[in-house]
Amino acid sequence: MSDFVNGFWGIFISVVAVGGVLWCVWLLYTQRRWLGAKPAAGQVEDTGHVWDGDLTELNNPVPTWWTWMYLLACLFALGYLFFMPGLGSYKGQLGYSSTEEVAQHQAKMANAVRPIYARFETMTVPQISQDAGAREIGQRLFLNNCAQCHGSDAKGGPSFPNLTDGDWLHGGSPEVIMKTIKEGRHGVMPPWKAAIDAKAAGDIAQYVRSLSGLTADPIRVFRGKREFGNFCVACHGVDGKGNQLMGAPNLTDDVWLYGSSEASIVKTILDGRDNRMPAHEHILNPEQIKVLTAWVWGLSNKPEAAGDVQAEGNTAVDTPAAGTPAAGTPAAGTPAAETTAVGTVAVGTAPLAK
Numbered sequence: 001m002s003d004f005v006n007g008f009w010g011i012f013i014s015v016v017a018v019g020g021v022l023w024c025v026w027l028l029y030t031q032r033r034w035l036g037a038k039p040a041a042g043q044v045e046d047t048g049h050v051w052d053g054d055l056t057e058l059n060n061p062v063p064t065w066w067t068w069m070y071l072l073a074c075l076f077a078l079g080y081l082f083f084m085p086g087l088g089s090y091k092g093q094l095g096y097s098s099t100e101e102v103a104q105h106q107a108k109m110a111n112a113v114r115p116i117y118a119r120f121e122t123m124t125v126p127q128i129s130q131d132a133g134a135r136e137i138g139q140r141l142f143l144n145n146c147a148q149c150h151g152s153d154a155k156g157g158p159s160f161p162n163l164t165d166g167d168w169l170h171g172g173s174p175e176v177i178m179k180t181i182k183e184g185r186h187g188v189m190p191p192w193k194a195a196i197d198a199k200a201a202g203d204i205a206q207y208v209r210s211l212s213g214l215t216a217d218p219i220r221v222f223r224g225k226r227e228f229g230n231f232c233v234a235c236h237g238v239d240g241k242g243n244q245l246m247g248a249p250n251l252t253d254d255v256w257l258y259g260s261s262e263a264s265i266v267k268t269i270l271d272g273r274d275n276r277m278p279a280h281e282h283i284l285n286p287e288q289i290k291v292l293t294a295w296v297w298g299l300s301n302k303p304e305a306a307g308d309v310q311a312e313g314n315t316a317v318d319t320p321a322a323g324t325p326a327a328g329t330p331a332a333g334t335p336a337a338e339t340t341a342v343g344t345v346a347v348g349t350a351p352l353a354k
């Protein structure tokens with residue numbers, strides 16, 4: 001196979017390759033004065049170079065064996081170019097192709113692993129997620145294909161969602177996870193610099209923080225709430241709980257892609273965010289995607305619930321028992337520093353059941 005987009009480069013390469021070999025032969029020919037048998041002793045020319053007072057450099061002819069080696073190497077090169085691909089788009093008489101060799105190898109591997117995956121064909125995603133063998137395969141696939149972004153523990157990082165917390169941008173049902181893996185995702189939060197100034201953005205950020213029960217200035221929250229109603233509800237909803245169809249995150253659950261500080265939220269509001277998950281349907285085959293879907297689904301769905309996908313839902317937050325006094329009982333996982341003043345703002349202090 002040739003990667004050249006037009007014929008010129010193929011011809012150029014051919015001319016350089018064949019020309020190079022012929023040039024080597026021509027060089028030998030022009031230097032033929034130095035070929036042949038060793039002359040009788042005493043007649044040897046020297047180069048005129050003398051070292052250490054008496055060490056002269058002789059100018060003996062090249063040995064015959066060397067000449068033959070040289071010619072054989074040139075012949076080998078021409079023969080190679082005749083039989084193997086090397087001249088532009090010419091495939092070579094033997095028709096060898098490394099691309100084909102790889103494809104054959106891959107087909108062989110695919111056939112070899114097919115029986116392993118065949119077992120999962122009739123199983124549902126929740127069933128696969130409970131299968132020890134499938135979990136091992138799923139984890140390996142994840143480490144090879146996903147961990148570089150989502151982390152080897154799948155807990156994500158700034159801009160990369162945590163896949164273990166039962167909190168979903170796009171949805172956590174097996175179908176939606178599979179669609180995410182196959183087609184990828186593009187999360188776009190538009191920038192609002194043109195419509196919202198920094199001060200107003202700060203107010204909105206205070207309101208957004210209050211939604212998750214984080215410390216916030218009540219007066220700024222009041223102002224921010226109004227602006228939120230003007231600019232944000234279309235995607236994040238009137239209650240701020242987001243919209244999975246648009247990939248707009250729930251802003252009330254204290255789970256953050258970019259961080260909960262006012263500065264980070266203001267940056268999101270003013271500059272927007274553009275976040276991409278690449279499609280994997282051309283990298284992984286359908287059987288692998290199914291096993292991987294089950295592995296990811298299993299991260300936030302405990303085995304007991306696997307039989308009933310809808311009922312158990314997500315496991316992220318240990319909701320404190322109803323009636324527990326508000327102060328000092330923030331949602332599990334709230335960073336300690338943020339918890340001290342929870343309750344100064346009434347909105348959204350209770351963890352929200354999803």
Ligand code: HEC
Nearest residue numbers: 145146149161168169170171180185186187247275276277
């Ligand atoms: C190049 C980085 C990258 C790789 C590789 C990657 N992801 Fe993602 N993934 C992302 C980003 C970024 C998002 C968030 C997209 C958004 O903001 O809407 C995401 C989102 C997701 C989501 C949706 C989460 C939600 O809350 O709805 C799932 C599920 C997911 N990835 C699984 C995987 C799996 C499984 C793999 C391996 C096959 C993988 N990802 C590989 C970057 C990546």
Ligand code: HEC
Nearest residue numbers: 187188189231232235247248249256257258259268273275
């Ligand atoms: C067009 C729909 C849309 C509008 C309007 C919108 N957002 Fe967003 N927002 C998104 C999407 C989608 C994301 C997720 C971006 C990503 O995947 O990285 C997001 C992310 C965010 C985040 C980051 C959340 C986190 O977990 O770190 C914050 C905060 C936020 N938006 C606040 C706002 C505020 C405040 C407004 C109003 C000024 C607003 N958004 C308006 C769609 C929107």
